[in-house]
Amino acid sequence: MIIDCHGHYTTAPQAHTDWRRDQLTALLSGAGTPEYPSISDDEIRESIETQQLRMLRERGSDMTIFSPRASAMGHHEGDLEANRAWSRVSNDLVARVVDLFPSAFIGVCQLPQSPGAPLDAAISELRRCVDMGFVGLNLNPDPSGGHWTSPPLTDPYWFPLYEVMVELDVPAMVHVSASSNPAFHATGAHYMNADTTAFMQLLAGDLFGTFPELRLVIPHGGGAVPYHWGRYRGLADMLGQPPLDTHVMRNVFFDTCVYHQAGIDLLVEVIDTDNILFGSEMVGAVRGIDPTTGHYFDDTRRYVEAADLSGAQREQIYAGNALRVYPRLAAQLGR
Amino acid sequence: MIIDCHGHYTTAPQAHTDWRRDQLTALLSGAGTPEYPSISDDEIRESIETQQLRMLRERGSDMTIFSPRASAMGHHEGDLEANRAWSRVSNDLVARVVDLFPSAFIGVCQLPQSPGAPLDAAISELRRCVDMGFVGLNLNPDPSGGHWTSPPLTDPYWFPLYEVMVELDVPAMVHVSASSNPAFHATGAHYMNADTTAFMQLLAGDLFGTFPELRLVIPHGGGAVPYHWGRYRGLADMLGQPPLDTHVMRNVFFDTCVYHQAGIDLLVEVIDTDNILFGSEMVGAVRGIDPTTGHYFDDTRRYVEAADLSGAQREQIYAGNALRVYPRLAAQLGR
Numbered sequence: 001m002i003i004d005c006h007g008h009y010t011t012a013p014q015a016h017t018d019w020r021r022d023q024l025t026a027l028l029s030g031a032g033t034p035e036y037p038s039i040s041d042d043e044i045r046e047s048i049e050t051q052q053l054r055m056l057r058e059r060g061s062d063m064t065i066f067s068p069r070a071s072a073m074g075h076h077e078g079d080l081e082a083n084r085a086w087s088r089v090s091n092d093l094v095a096r097v098v099d100l101f102p103s104a105f106i107g108v109c110q111l112p113q114s115p116g117a118p119l120d121a122a123i124s125e126l127r128r129c130v131d132m133g134f135v136g137l138n139l140n141p142d143p144s145g146g147h148w149t150s151p152p153l154t155d156p157y158w159f160p161l162y163e164v165m166v167e168l169d170v171p172a173m174v175h176v177s178a179s180s181n182p183a184f185h186a187t188g189a190h191y192m193n194a195d196t197t198a199f200m201q202l203l204a205g206d207l208f209g210t211f212p213e214l215r216l217v218i219p220h221g222g223g224a225v226p227y228h229w230g231r232y233r234g235l236a237d238m239l240g241q242p243p244l245d246t247h248v249m250r251n252v253f254f255d256t257c258v259y260h261q262a263g264i265d266l267l268v269e270v271i272d273t274d275n276i277l278f279g280s281e282m283v284g285a286v287r288g289i290d291p292t293t294g295h296y297f298d299d300t301r302r303y304v305e306a307a308d309l310s311g312a313q314r315e316q317i318y319a320g321n322a323l324r325v326y327p328r329l330a331a332q333l334g335r
Numbered sequence: 336m337i338i339d340c341h342g343h344y345t346t347a348p349q350a351h352t353d354w355r356r357d358q359l360t361a362l363l364s365g366a367g368t369p370e371y372p373s374i375s376d377d378e379i380r381e382s383i384e385t386q387q388l389r390m391l392r393e394r395g396s397d398m399t400i401f402s403p404r405a406s407a408m409g410h411h412e413g414d415l416e417a418n419r420a421w422s423r424v425s426n427d428l429v430a431r432v433v434d435l436f437p438s439a440f441i442g443v444c445q446l447p448q449s450p451g452a453p454l455d456a457a458i459s460e461l462r463r464c465v466d467m468g469f470v471g472l473n474l475n476p477d478p479s480g481g482h483w484t485s486p487p488l489t490d491p492y493w494f495p496l497y498e499v500m501v502e503l504d505v506p507a508m509v510h511v512s513a514s515s516n517p518a519f520h521a522t523g524a525h526y527m528n529a530d531t532t533a534f535m536q537l538l539a540g541d542l543f544g545t546f547p548e549l550r551l552v553i554p555h556g557g558g559a560v561p562y563h564w565g566r567y568r569g570l571a572d573m574l575g576q577p578p579l580d581t582h583v584m585r586n587v588f589f590d591t592c593v594y595h596q597a598g599i600d601l602l603v604e605v606i607d608t609d610n611i612l613f614g615s616e617m618v619g620a621v622r623g624i625d626p627t628t629g630h631y632f633d634d635t636r637r638y639v640e641a642a643d644l645s646g647a648q649r650e651q652i653y654a655g656n657a658l659r660v661y662p663r664l665a666a667q668l669g670r
Contacts, residue, residue: 147482148518183483188535188570192559193528200523224527227562228555230595234621234632235523260565266601286569297569
């Protein structure tokens, strides 16, 4: 079985995306919130069958842990109330995808975050989504959209959310949204930087001393971290922190969203197999075909197949680790 | 010959560092700027002979392209005038190191940048330092210290500096200073993020169409970039930009400040040898010994020696590329 831990509904019907635009326009002008459009099951089916589901089958994967489009979360754009409504309709749309294709998709929710706002709305939405069968959440460490005004992930600001994550036994993928800072290209800089930044916050803190059961997935192969694994091992030592394998890596996992063979080879060489979850972020940031291979850049299964791994290790990366990190998925598959 | 392209005077005499602290205190209180202390040649000799020079010899390198301590540039701390004075004394101190050890060190300057300020002071200081024999500069793409308030490196804001760099035929290392943003650990997140961010700015723009002779060194092995080389090749394609090897990589170089074997192996596998400059950032961010090897994390020569490279390629990385990227160094060595 092959579970892709990292897919977003990047192909959501246009009416859904347009509603967010209209909602934000109305917010700025003081007009009332527009009514959310009616979207048919057929529209949803088509948006999925022609894209994610087709590619899932072509690439030989079985299912995707699926969440609303990350770049559209836009926590920096609306206020808390607007983002609450946007999260709700976005998560409901993912729930409909899961209902239509229950063997191929399982839900992970977007949270109604807003810079500086308390996390009560996020916690309520997380509970609502878990009640609908969702198995995890996307946590934005920088709801300001590239201005990094929130405290580090190790700060007590985030603890109320972590308490509920532990109670519900759901992991978070640490995933930023779009960038409103001209310095940062979203998928080329902000995403990578957020992954690296989050890891370093966790390395320098003791979050997992407080929350030993908390699990965080750092996407995009861990940003810069595996490539600089010696630097991070050395920094842990310099800062008087425990070695990474007995500290951060008990609770942190990287996906395989690294779009060339040499990158995946490095990932599986330096990171323990237990800490790697198969992911592709398909259909996502990079949609073209690599002229050097003739295959899609984000067809990450090919790289994992070609990597120096035993069959048992590959099985862990493809499914075993995901079932451990997302126990609610394991429970649903067991039924 | 082995040239380390990335060394900072991290062991500068305490009186120098204390003066900056006192200068900033005086600036805040409105007091007059304190007098810069007298620092003897013996103090400088000792700070170098017991540290950088000893390690340079122990590790079998010949010389270091040497600049003021990056984390102490602190462009976000003083105003432009204070930073002008601080750059001047910091560069003068590097010039004294070069005078005392002319076969082992060559100077690269810190610039008096300040968030939002024009670049005239930086240009004047660059000219002054090149007149003293310096061969390059460190350019901070984020003088705000982790708030990223400056325009991208492709913006005309930076062009007056680039014009003078081309005129003087000196390259810049793109290097941030300390972080004043609690989200970013300096050497574990801000440095890596800046490298990644700068590369993506260059990928998305056409700076080298305007300045075909401009040369930029992105340190720390290029941040996250080589590990995600497929992503960047794919993003260039998605953005309708030329392939990396015929665009950004004609003018951009990565150093070897990657502190483990697997990272260096990936770097030399995916990045053309022409674009790699030997560097260690010694004595720098990571000073300990790797328990898995028994050697210093930042003894990057060991990794380059063990990498899959021909003798000619290794020679390029060790010296040939540096002499090409820093022609003023080549000219001085030729004399």
